[in-house]
Amino acid sequence: KAGVTQTPRYLIKTRGQQVTLSCSPISGHRSVSWYQQTPGQGLQFLFEYFSETQRNKGNFPGRFSGRQFSNSRSEMNVSTLELGDSALYLCASSLAPAGGYNEQFFGPGTRLTVL
Amino acid sequence: SQQGEEDPQALSIQEGENATMNCSYKTSINNLQWYRQNSGRGLVHLILIRSNEREKHSGRLRVTLDTSKKSSSLLITASRAADTASYFCATNGGGGADGLTFGKGTHLIIQP
Numbered sequence: 737k738a739g740v741t742q743t744p745r746y747l748i749k750t751r752g753q754q755v756t757l758s759c760s761p762i763s764g765h766r767s768v769s770w771y772q773q774t775p776g777q778g779l780q781f782l783f784e785y786f787s788e789t790q791r792n793k794g795n796f797p798g799r800f801s802g803r804q805f806s807n808s809r810s811e812m813n814v815s816t817l818e819l820g821d822s823a824l825y826l827c828a829s830s831l832a833p834a835g836g837y838n839e840q841f842f843g844p845g846t847r848l849t850v851l
Numbered sequence: 852s853q854q855g856e857e858d859p860q861a862l863s864i865q866e867g868e869n870a871t872m873n874c875s876y877k878t879s880i881n882n883l884q885w886y887r888q889n890s891g892r893g894l895v896h897l898i899l900i901r902s903n904e905r906e907k908h909s910g911r912l913r914v915t916l917d918t919s920k921k922s923s924s925l926l927i928t929a930s931r932a933a934d935t936a937s938y939f940c941a942t943n944g945g946g947g948a949d950g951l952t953f954g955k956g957t958h959l960i961i962q963p
Contacts, residue, residue: 740893769950769951771950771951771953778953778954778955779951779953780953781951781952782950784950794950826894828894837882837899837901839884839896839899840896841896842886842893842894842895842896843893845892845893
C-alpha cells in the first residue's frame with residue numbers, strides 16, 4: 737500500500753505570495769491532518785479534515801486554510817506569505833478521525849522557504 | 852502550543868548501548884505516542900500507549916507511561932547507528948480537539 741504523498745517536496749516563494757500544498761492520504765484513510773514544523777516552535781497542529789469537513793483547527797491565523805476532496809486528498813493554502821511561514825509542512829492520514837487510538841501516518845513533508 | 856517536553860534535548864551514546872528518553876506533559880491525555888524523524892523528513896510512528904496502560908513493548912522499544920506524574924519514557928535497547936534520529940512524544944487529549952500535541956524532541960546520536 738502506498739504511503740502518504742505530499743507535493744511538491746520543496747517550494748520557494750517570496751513574501752506576499754500564496755502557496756498551495758497537496759497531500760494524498762493512504763488509500764482508505766479518510767482523515768488528513770496538517771502540521772507545521774519550525775526550529776523555533778517545533779511541530780504544531782494546523783487542522784484536521786475528515787470526510788471533507790474540518791474537524792479541528794490549531795492556533796494559526798486565517799491566512800492558513802485547507803480543504804479536503806471527496807477522494808480524501810487534501811490541500812492547504814497559505815496566503816500573503818510571511819518570512820515566518822518558512823517551515824516543513826507535514827500531512828498525516830489515519831483511518832478514522834484523529835483523537836482516538838488511531839495511528840497517524842505521516843508524509844515526507846513539503847519544505848517551504850519564503851524569501 | 853507545546854505540551855510535551857522531552858528530556859534530554861540531545862543524547863549521544865555508543866552503538867550497542869541503551870538509550871532512554873523522557874517526556875513530560877501537562878494535561879490529561881487519551882493516549883501518548885512516540886515518533887521518530889530522520890533529518891527533517893517525515894515522522895515515523897513507533898508506538899502508542901493508552902492512558903490506562905503502564906508499559907508497552909515493540910521490538911527493541913519499551914515505553915512506559917505514568918499518568919500520575921504525567922510522564923513517559925522511551926527505551927531503545929541495543930542501539931544501532933540507524934537509530935540516529937530525533938524522537939518526539941505526542942499526546943492526544945481525546946476527541947481530537949487539537950490534534951496531536953508534540954514535544955520539542957530528543958536528538959539521538961548513535962556513535963559507531
